[in-house]
Amino acid sequence: MITLKDVSKEFTGKNKAVKAVDAVNLTIQSGEIFGIVGYSGAGKSTLVRMLNGLEKPTSGTVTLNDKIISTMSGQALRKERRAIGMIFQHFNLLWSRTVLENICFPLEIAKVEKTERIKRAKELIELVGLQGREDAYPAQLSGGQKQRVGIARALANEPQVLLCDEATSALDPQTTDDVLDLLVSINKKMNLTIVMITHEMHVVRKICHRMAVMDGGKVVEEGEVLSLFKHPAHPTTKRFIRQDSDPDSEDTDEVLRELLKTYPEGKLIRLLFHGGSAQAPVISHVSRSFNVDVNIIQGSMQSTQETPIGTLTIQLLGEEAAVEEAIKEFRVYRVEVEVLNDALQ
Amino acid sequence: MMPFNNGMILSVLADYTDFTEVRWPKVWEATQETIYMTAFSVSAVFILGILIGLLLFESRGKESLWARGSYKVVSFFVNVFRSIPFLILIVLLIPFTKAILDSMTGPTAGLPALILSAAPFYGRLVETGLREIDKGVIEAAEAMGASKWEMIWKVYIPESLPSIVSGITVTAISLVGYTAMAGVIGAGGLGNLAYLEGFQRNQATVTLVATVVILLIVFAIQFVGDIVVNKIDKR
Structure with a gap:
């Protein structure tokens, strides 16, 4: 030790x-x-x-x-x-x-x-x-x-x-x-x-x-x-993790800002899958159950010593209440959700 | 100015090729003396130079008072002896040579001046070679727990060996030149032969022969040095 x-x-x-x-x-x-x-x-x-x-x-x-x-x-x-x-x-x-x-x-x-x-x-x-x-x-x-x-x-x-x-x-x-x-x-x-x-x-x-x-x-x-990958607290940690899951994160942010301008009502969210949730068809399930449209922007898959983890940046379009419900549903499936709208503006 | 003509060229050529002037046993003796002076001084310079180089390298840039002091002292002596023109140094050392050797002529009498002038020069070359060793390699050896002694024998010397060898080659060649100068003031060897028999008796052929022999010695040193460096350098 x-x-x-x-x-x-x-x-x-x-x-x-x-x-x-x-x-x-x-x-x-x-x-x-x-x-x-x-x-x-x-x-x-x-x-x-x-x-x-x-x-x-x-x-x-x-x-x-x-x-x-x-x-x-x-x-x-x-x-x-x-x-x-x-x-x-x-x-x-x-x-x-x-x-x-x-x-x-x-x-x-x-x-x-x-x-x-x-x-x-x-x-x-x-x-x-x-x-x-x-x-x-x-x-x-x-x-x-x-x-x-x-x-x-x-x-x-x-x-x-x-x-x-x-x-x-x-x-x-x-x-x-x-x-x-x-x-x-x-x-x-x-x-x-x-x-x-x-x-x-x-x-x-x-x-x-x-x-x-x-x-x-x-x-x-x-x-x-x-x-730490699931819940990074310090900005430096966040930056490291972001660069790892999305090496072109600057480009992605550019695209996200554009999307936010075009669809101000849509919610931009980043999902983090790990363990069992990485293998379940969560996205299509949520999209169908709550009648929301999913626009996939960026995604990647990485291995760790314990389990693979995946990140996915998507835009949810639909009724505001339905989008809120959809976000809750992701969490039920143990998918980490981060809403990006505020951070980007 | 006199125009060149065939007669002139022939007479110059004759001056240089009058081999009846050359007393070959004398040449052989002088050659042996030169080789003796060179070999002995190179051996001593090799050992002293490596010690000086290690001392300079080890004490350079260190913080302790002892290291800083010894660097200053060694560095000062190195710079002084490197700067004294050889001919002056040899004259300067006559009393010293007399005291330790009880003689001021003959090949052995040339040795103190040869060694004292070349060792500091070679010490600097060794120090430069040591400073070219990858700092990471030194750190790796330290991380393994190597002692100072092990660092010197297993890292410093093997890792700078090509510089050490090429440095001694250069030094040996300039030492051959110095032996000739030492010869002029009585140390024997080919320089002495060229001066006494070639210059003072006006026998140009003897000078030419001495020159050729010295060139052969220099080429031999360079040749051997290059071969050794090529063989040991695995970089």
């Missing part, structure tokens, strides 16, 4: 001090995949570096399994770091070493004997699916393969925690999905706690159990991924 208590980090610049992390309290359970999202400059990189002592908090404590990381230094901290693996956006492999030698590197630091090192490295190569590439140099690998080496290297000393610093941000979508699948399978196989920081909401949505949203050094919202 990782606990952050009132953790702040200030950097003293030339002219003024910058608070990169501001009074953060977080608890990350053992075995969970925890996502921290935020735009660049939100402080998430600094936060994750305090988990393995690469940065020292200005105040507050970071605890990993009852050991206070934030006050450790020297030999003790170096020893503790072996129990914390880390992977990076740009992989950070040693170009001078082959795949096998890169994976052996942390084992050398942990003073593992040579034959044992090679045996363990070969197992890890198999785990990440790089058989046959043992003797290749990083320069000969693709981005996805490099990150696999990074993961194998991070797992070499059988850590309890894996920190991922924008680990998929330099990869194409297909490779990102492969790497995420690998992380999920490792999480299940080894009961490994994974902390991911990213600016990509879809990464968190796909594999994380819980998440925190950071903005301006603070954690502004935290909770189960699904419940």
Whole structure:
């Protein structure tokens, strides 16, 4: 279990001090995949570096399994770091070493004997699916393969925690999905706690159990991924979720404003389906039962660790009372409804 | 101005090709002395330069008083010794050389000046090479719990090895040039041969032979350096 208590980090610049992390309290359970999202400059990189002592908090404590990381230094901290693996956006492999030698590197630091090192490295190569590439140099690998080496290297000393610093941000979508699948399978196989920081909401949505949203050094919202998707409270969370479900949200808003001008009496609503409601023919049922017309504007479907979720932006046209009834009916089917008329005007 | 004519060209050519002037055992001896001076000073410069480079790299931009102080001191000495013209340095060091070697002539007497002038230069090259190491790789090694010693042996040196090798190639070549200068004031070697027998006795062929041998040594160093860099650079 990782606990952050009132953790702040200030950097003293030339002219003024910058608070990169501001009074953060977080608890990350053992075995969970925890996502921290935020735009660049939100402080998430600094936060994750305090988990393995690469940065020292200005105040507050970071605890990993009852050991206070934030006050450790020297030999003790170096020893503790072996129990914390880390992977990076740009992989950070040693170009001078082959795949096998890169994976052996942390084992050398942990003073593992040579034959044992090679045996363990070969197992890890198999785990990440790089058989046959043992003797290749990083320069000969693709981005996805490099990150696999990074993961194998991070797992070499059988850590309890894996920190991922924008680990998929330099990869194409297909490779990102492969790497995420690998992380999920490792999480299940080894009961490994994974902390991911990213600016990509879809990464968190796909594999994380819980998440925190950071903005301006603070954690502004935290909770189960699904419940944050259903009821985001903070504007930053809302923006992240919106960008994920509708990458062209600006265009959609433009269309919605046009529609609102043409049909001022119609109700524009955004529906969020999840679990059973995603599979029932709710729209046509509501349309028929209440005699309302449905104009579908935008929709998408996404997977989360628990259940798929779908968003649909529609316009309801009809008698005002009937439209109100229709909205109530959606809620009966456990579909989240958000009326957009006011927000758009 | 006198017009060129065939007679002139032939007489110049004759000056350069009078191989009866050349005493080959002397040339061979001088070559050995040059190679000795170069090899010894390159080895010492290699070790000292890497130490200086690591010291500069490690203490640069750090906050602790000790690091800032040692950076200033090392940096100052590096800049001073790099700036003294070699010919002046060797003369300047005569009392020092006498004191430690009890002699001021012969190839060994050239070594202190050769090493002191080239080590700071090479140290700067090593520092530049170290600073080109990907900061992310250093961070990754730190995150794995590497100690300072492991960082140096497993990250800093292997990851900057092509710069370290190409740097020592450049340094070795300029050291060959310095040995010739040292030779003029008595350190032996091909520079000494060219000066004493070529210049003072007006035997242009000897100078030409010394030049060709020095060129061969320089080409050999460059050739080996390039091969090694190509072999170790896997980027």
